[in-house]
Amino acid sequence: MEERQRTRRPGGRGARVGAAVHQAVTDLVNERGYGKFTVGDVAARAGVADSSIYRRWGNLEALLADVxxxxxxxxxxxxxxxxxxxxxxxxxxxxxxxxxxxxxxxxxxxxxxxxxxxxxxxxxxxxxxxxxxxxxxxxxxxxxxxxxxxxxxxxxxxxxxxxxxxxxxxxxxxxxxxxxxxxxxxxx
Amino acid sequence: MEERQRTRRPGGRGARVGAAVHQAVTDLVNERGYGKFTVGDVAARAGVADSSIYRRWGNLEALLADVxxxxxxxxxxxxxxxxxxxxxxxxxxxxxxxxxxxxxxxxxxxxxxxxxxxxxxxxxxxxxxxxxxxxxxxxxxxxxxxxxxxxxxxxxxxxxxxxxxxxxxxxxxxxxxxxxxxxxxxxx
Known part of the structure; x- marks a missing residue:
């Protein structure tokens, strides 16, 4: 699995992670409302590590703005x-x-x-x-x-x-x- | 002090508590934003007991709606x-x-x-x-x-x-x- 992912071009994986994280944010806003979830909640929902979100977006506000x-x-x-x-x-x-x-x-x-x-x-x-x-x-x-x-x-x-x-x-x-x-x- | 308050008509005190609680809610919405404070925060800001708020409004959503x-x-x-x-x-x-x-x-x-x-x-x-x-x-x-x-x-x-x-x-x-x-x- 790890091997397979490494052979994909970075853009492909980045785009998939981006889409999963965006969808997780939208779902959490729908379910809980603004201000009621953390970067950890988004990461868990999207199936990625917290650190991937912090590395790419910096913080929760920037991620929300991007979405x-x-x-x-x-x-x-x-x-x-x-x-x-x-x-x-x-x-x-x-x-x-x-x-x-x-x-x-x-x-x-x-x-x-x-x-x-x-x-x-x-x-x-x-x-x-x-x-x-x-x-x-x-x-x-x-x-x-x-x-x-x-x-x-x-x-x-x-x-x-x-x-x-x-x-x-x-x-x-x-x-x-x-x-x-x-x-x-x-x-x- | 307690004696002085008891001699006031209930409407007077109720109105003062209501105004203080409403102002506390508005201040907290301004400072922290929606979803970022509790009934306890409102009570502390307004200088009243949590129980006064629960007794009069039931819950935070109902209080916010009233404001x-x-x-x-x-x-x-x-x-x-x-x-x-x-x-x-x-x-x-x-x-x-x-x-x-x-x-x-x-x-x-x-x-x-x-x-x-x-x-x-x-x-x-x-x-x-x-x-x-x-x-x-x-x-x-x-x-x-x-x-x-x-x-x-x-x-x-x-x-x-x-x-x-x-x-x-x-x-x-x-x-x-x-x-x-x-x-x-x-x-x-």
Whole structure:
């Protein structure tokens, strides 16, 4: 077993460990909530040594930040449908699916909790928001280049993302397609 | 001292204990974050016995729920200015002051954390939202009786409250008067 692992390229094993650790964090956030588990709990759940986590992430906050950043960003690639309304509807539907999915609420709660948790958390929040804003701006720029009138990225945050985030965070019913399309149509 | 306290009416002492315990909870949420303190910590900070807290609130979740409910609701009385735009601008400015004040972020984070924390938390969230919705509906009904066109309470949540909540939760700059008025004006 040890021999077999040594012959695999490091990236392969690193990626597997990363995925197992990320999933363990998401599961523990779901089951116990933020602040209720340790690096040791994550390691045990993921089947890795504590030292592997400390070596790669440094501490629990940095690991949590990495999980939120990776999952909330990687799951929303930006659409390019040819019209601003189409792009925003598709993007909003992706975000709605992501935050109402099995890990969505846990990830949103983690994003909120991290924002108030020292430098690592603030850095993670800033990275997450900067990445989202960059993605959104490129979509809005494409619309302006086509001659469409486009709101700014903060307008999208305020009137499309924020209502969905708050409805999920406060447990206010499902985000239906009609509801999500309505948010976009009122903005555009 | 003991003699002096006995001669006070029970409501007076109860109210003082309640206020001290509520402030202790808010301070601990601010300093350590949700999930990082116990009933014993609250009791020590408030200068009361653990048993006083268990007798009055039953458990920590119920106490936290009571704090969020009391503070977020009591601090936003509904205005009655004679026009919907005036009412909503005044109300939104009150909410903005409340959630950007010294305890605002801690209370918002607590509201989010509670929504995912068992029956007590869900009950607290539902009570908070029902009370807010009831207050808002009475404001919107008054507008309709004056012949004004009014959105529903969820529209106010989505386009006035949610953007302010998310900007504070994610630490996105101050809520200026222009920004808050702009949210109301776009809705009305």
């Amino acid at each position: 939120v950043l990776t999952r909330l960003n990687a799951r929303s690639p930006m659409p390019d449908t040819g019209s601003l309304a189409g792009d925003l509807r598709t993007y909003a539907a992706q975000v709605a699916r992501e935050i109402t999915g099995p890990d969505g609420l846990a990830l949103l709660r983690l994003a909120v909790a991290l924002s108030g948790n020292g430098e690592q958390g603030v850095q993670a929040r800033d990275d997450l928001l900067a990445e989202r804003a960059r993605q959104l701006e490129s979509m809005l720029d494409r619309a302006r280049e086509r001659g469409e009138h486009a709101p700014d990225a903060l307008g999208v945050l305020d009137h499309v993302m924020a209502p969905m985030y708050i409805r999920v965070l406060f447990g206010l019913g499902p985000l239906t397609a009609d509801y999500v399309d309505g948010l976009v149509d009122r903005l555009v | 969020v409910l009391t503070r977020l609701n009591a601090r936003s009385p509904m205005p009655d200015t004679g026009s919907l735009a005036g009412d909503l601008r005044t109300y939104a400015a009150q909410v903005a002051r409340e959630i950007t004040g010294p305890d605002g972020l801690a209370l918002l984070r607590l509201a989010v954390a509670l929504s995912g924390n068992g029956e007590q938390g869900v009950q607290a969230r539902d009570d908070l939202l029902a009370e807010r919705a009831r207050q808002l509906e009475s404001m919107l009904d008054r507008a309709r009786e004056r012949g004004e066109h009014a959105p529903d309470a969820l529209g106010v949540l989505d386009h006035v409250m949610a953007p302010m909540y998310i900007r504070v939760l994610f630490g996105l700059g101050p809520l200026t008067a222009d920004y808050v008025d702009g949210l109301v004006d776009r809705l009305v």
